[in-house]
Amino acid sequence: MPVTIKDIAKRTGKSITTVSRALHGYNDVSPETRELIVRVANEMGYTPNLLAQRLQKQRTDTIGFILPTFGPRFSDPFFSEFLAGIGSSATKYGFDILVSTQPPGEKELEAYRKKVTGRQVDGFVLVRTRCHDPRIQYLRETRTPFVAFGRTEGEIDYPYVDEDGASGMRLVVEHLVRLGHQRIAYISPPLIFTFARDRLRGVQETLSDAGLTLPDMYLVYGDLTQRSGKVQAQALLDLFEPPTAIIAGNDLMAFGVMSAIQERGWKVGKDIAVAGFDDIPMSEATHPPLTTVHQPIYQIGSLVTEILIKIILGETPEQTQYLMKPRLIIRQSCGAQSDH
């Protein structure tokens, strides 16, 4: 049986109230009493029942995070790293993380609703925002605190952290153009995601600034997995006039592109250039190492969570919308030598 303040009260001959106050370090308890109570509490191995504490306080010190899983082979390294980032801030502020898994769709909102109305969490961290995101709408309506990694379309005002995907792609395209590429293809993630539209826009605009275009046959779509990157790349390579460079909307797909190329006996970075986006740890260990746009996922997870917690605590964060400037990591997959 776990120790309660009642047990401590009995043991010390003090009242429950006094015990509670002593344990919280209030100054309306005599030093001797406090000393006694604290000592006994330690001896008995007391730790507060957080459920009771929270019921009383009407605050859970818990943030919610719902993983958008897509079935068994769901292993985007993104989420491990992001979760680690959330965890670092949560721990720092003594918050817990309540995680559940739920594929986007009908029942998704239900999962959020249950946690909100069940008063299980004080707020949410959102990822993979969509252009029209029902989650954001719902959380705003219910005035539930949340911070998102990613933006939506339209003029809705809410706290977010995002990386400027358009600028990121600008760096990539400019790099390729500088290397002399004219026929550049792009494998885009599904356009329901806002980041996908941003990145596509970045590709198109930069291409057009350089006097080039992204013809329809060079624009294909993948589902963010390596497998789809490979499949789409195969189609691109089968074209009568295949591209000389392929940009993938994320690193995972870029890996697929590389293996499609290598399967034909061609050399990545020599016969054909490949670039990705995200700079997941694995991208420096591929052959050749992947040129990509760095995205500090851990730091973003950590920042998002910190903002959220401040909002929950009623502090007003000095800034609630961050648009991070991306950085191009030049490795060897585009043929250029690394700069450092």
Next chain:
Amino acid sequence: MPVTIKDIAKRTGKSITTVSRALHGYNDVSPETRELIVRVANEMGYTPNLLAQRLQKQRTDTIGFILPTFGPRFSDPFFSEFLAGIGSSATKYGFDILVSTQPPGEKELEAYRKKVTGRQVDGFVLVRTRCHDPRIQYLRETRTPFVAFGRTEGEIDYPYVDEDGASGMRLVVEHLVRLGHQRIAYISPPLIFTFARDRLRGVQETLSDAGLTLPDMYLVYGDLTQRSGKVQAQALLDLFEPPTAIIAGNDLMAFGVMSAIQERGWKVGKDIAVAGFDDIPMSEATHPPLTTVHQPIYQIGSLVTEILIKIILGETPEQTQYLMKPRLIIRQSCGAQSDH
């Protein structure tokens, strides 16, 4: 303000008790009363306060999972997939998952203790068990339900699911020996992990059964990351008599090995064979696709959680210790053609 049963009681003119009973579908409530209460509850948008419910029930319907993070670039895809597996079972039984992050070490046990004594969780899912695992000792002492993915050393009896790593490595080594390899090197994960010892044992025993050995210079250690796989492989390739095959203790390190080989202009699967362990999704998309041992991470996560929940619910699972038989996935990184 959220709706409580008190509000419903007031509105319907019934007592709090009756409302509670009607909402739970007890049969000692008249049909009309029940119908009325349920209707009003829906109208008012009632959902129970889970905190209160749990405080009363003395059960949290929550399982704990502590991620062993190792700093910013923590993105082992293993955890995403495993967590998705946990989530699938948890959702099925209406359980929540409380996640926190904590690197192994001094404060690790503290993290478990806080959740246990704070009565925040009903039990734990453990991963990456170590040969002598303080977490298991602690949870057993406090009689906290838990199920582990992985075993420990010694004769401690507890519920676990594990894959037979020794048999897995046997399949790999036999495959390589069959292909004619005599000089086989092995990059082992840190031996504090039980799975690392199992896999090493499997390599050594099978080698010795085949009349071969694993000389000291062919046994090196990595930390499970691609980077370390690469570094260790470079050392192996620099040997006066380099191995003709390199087995990595996990897929991530195997990727590192492949890129070390390719960096020298050699061909994986032709000049030198490479094998991994885990069969993470990415391993079929590398170039060449990686021969490895399949580990159904999602299913294991799901099974572990299901067993745990049954234990928590007081049911006696028919079986609490699973040792899964591994399956070799032959792709092209060892030079053999895929079977299917």
Next chain:
DNA sequence: TTGAAAGCGCTAACAA
């Protein structure tokens, strides 16, 4: 400086 008492929202034993 201390304690009695109320209440957070809920469940359940008991009585009516």
Next chain:
DNA sequence: TTGTTAGCGCTTTCAA
């Protein structure tokens, strides 16, 4: 079939 009452473990007003 229904309501009264107590209590889960805690915090906090209020009065002493």
